[in-house]
Amino acid sequence: MKTTTRVAVIGGGVVGCSVLYHLTKLGWSDVMLIERSDLTSGSTWHAAGGFHTLNGDTNMAALQGYTIRLYKELEEITGMSCGLHHVGGVTLADNRDRFDMLLAERAKHRYMGLDTHIVGPEEIARIAPITNLDGIIGALYDPLDGHLDPSGTTHAYARAARMAGAEVVTHCMVRETNQRADGSWDVVTDKGTVHAEHIVNAAGLWAREVGAMAGIYFPLHPMEHQYVVTDEVPEICERDEEHPHVMDPAGESYLRQEGRGLCIGFYEQKAKPWAVDGTPWDFGHELLPDDLDKIEESIAFAYRRFPVLERAGVKSVIHGPFTFAPDGNPLVGPVPGMRNYWSACGVMAGFSQGGGVGLMLAQWMVEGECERDTFAMDCARYGDWITPGYTRPKVIENYQKRFSVAYPNEELPAARPFRQTPMYDIFDRMGAVWGHQYGLEVVNYFAQGDEPRFETPSFRRSNAWEATKREVRTVREGVGINETHNFGKYRVTGPGARAWLDRIMAGRIPAPGRMALTPMLSPKGRLWGDFTVSCLDDETFQLTASYGAQAFHMRWFLANAEAGVRVENISDRVTGFQIAGPAAREVLQSVTRTDISDMRFLDVRSLTVGMADCLVQRVSYTGDLGYEIFCDPMVQRALWSTLWEAGQPHGMKPFGMRAMMSLRLDRFFGAWGREFSPDYTAAETGLDRFISWKKNVDFVGRTAAERERAAGAARTLRPFEVDTLDADVHAYEPIWIGGAVRGFCTSGGYSHFADKAVALGLIPTEVAQPGLEVEIEILGEMRPARMLDTPLFDPEGARLRG
């Protein structure tokens, strides 16, 4: 075993082996994998080996497509068999909502190059004849669905990596990981210590324990999972070809052919977490005792859906554990706050996702960033607020909802409320219907009278419609108030603060008392943030960005730390309110003794508001006259009383996120994670207008942005007015131009101010001519849409700036 290496991958399951292979594929051959037993000794050996592309997150679905296509490549490189069965599969829908979800997925697949189809009952009967079609409306057929041999595939990854120079050491337990002052690691094993520049934690079932060796908590939890293999089934024996996969979300089951019998697995409601206090080190190539009681109801349902099962004998029951993160997606990437420590764990579908995880991680390590937005699986999507007590109920919820319809407006209830501001009970008494973001309770809207305190999950317009309209009107006609708690906020201080910001941010860094909007770019010119920078004095700045991206942004700030600059995440140390609408100025003036009549758009000032010392910024994401008023959480309730009382003569009402997202559409403002994400560049999304080309600084991403500026962006973000029925655009709906899919929506919704459905989307620049007519596919229907060029509210910016 070598004693120094560039990368030590800990764990020889399918994920660790994929990471190892992809590192070599991208050119790093001085890499090794350390496995405490034989390869596949965790969850991998007992997996059912199924793979599919379906995933609610578009980038995850694309990476699942990559994983599946990779297996042929592995076979060719190694000459080994992955035991591939590309049999295709159907995902059934037995009600309108499930069918809507499949229609939405199919639509996304069009521009992702995934060749799925919607099929009706007759075709399902032909494709999957053992299915009882009672109550089935339709299905999504995916020719890429299939299964493989888990062990053969894992060994093929390892062989391919070895062929490219990697070392694989088995029967070697990692006992300690100790960081040196230079950021490299001593990996202490049974066979000696390895000095590694980087560590990858791919320890699967033991990822928590291996993480703890470096003092890291990974928010994942193992769950028990069971599938049953039957004896021979005559209806299967009679067939000339293998029976395709059938996913039956109503029965929470997946079924496929195994030999001449069937194999069926369940995501049962009586879900059981496993190894709550830690995975035992002596757990290895063993299964958990059968627990058929747990899946009794699922089996009864399966007998109705697949009557042949009732007559089939049980050949074996496979019951084993595997890990989940709270939202079911993997935990990948550089661990925030740790140098040279990388995560490749929480992968609950190693054979659908392992290839994509390996590719993304290897790109991140070798090239510094990934080719696509990996936020859905970035370990930085959770902050340091997360605890095992939160993770466990969320993981159980995720397991139980694995096959449920995932609605775009759904708020899952487990482990809530958890993080709250001092306003929680006040807003709750006012009828708040709560959502959550990054673990924090956030008001979606306020129910009134006997309106239900619950938003109906739907792909179509929900029961939040009237409340949202009401709140939008309050803002546009009088004054609305909401919290500024869910902004990510950072304080940058020190003699080097301005120079550092000039280098990290692409835009102009403002003068004292002013704010500026600026994109933050990756070295390859992609969007890594859309920030508001406020200059409080020459050495003190406050930054505002997306609340959910805190760990993501802090990781980047720390990776670029410089002497003489201090960057603090103050997101939860500073809270406050936003007031917006034509009466906002009068309200604020009535509660401060400072004259604010000369406070211009994008001015920032320290003001005493009522009794509270506040930082006040004249800006509003509603696109209206508005102020963000930041204060210490200790005085937030006092500030609330002051503003609320002052607002009453002007009809002040609180508003929530649903209204906020409608209001921003009136002025076509983009949102982080939707229009603005690492998938896009500043030029594509129009954020290049905030780049300061004049500044004499080699800011991060400058070369790439200049190259794109010279060549012109091939696609461009544009707003559309959509002729909708009862469903609006959410994200990723295809945009058809001249009978072909030429673009896709980044987000959309309903402008209650203008009474119009609006979509924002990326289309080829050459077709973005005024008056362009397109069609947007919403839930399987082609809806006519027209490109807009003037904001729906305040086109001259008179209210915003006046």
Ligand SMILES: Cc1cc2nc3c(=O)[nH]c(=O)nc-3n(C[C@H](O)[C@H](O)[C@H](O)COP(=O)(O)OP(=O)(O)OC[C@H]3O[C@@H](n4cnc5c(N)ncnc54)[C@H](O)[C@@H]3O)c2cc1C
């Ligand atoms: C019953 C069942 C059915 C499943 N069916 C499917 C399916 O059909 N399709 C699908 O895609 N997925 C399926 N899965 C999930 C799949 O098994 C996992 O997603 C996958 O195996 C995860 O692989 P991994 O490499 O992350 O972790 P693991 O397989 O757990 O591998 C981790 C490895 O790390 C090693 N290790 C841990 N600690 C140390 C240490 N200190 N030193 C050295 N080595 C260490 C372990 O020995 C182990 O080999 C199923 C899971 C179960 C339980």
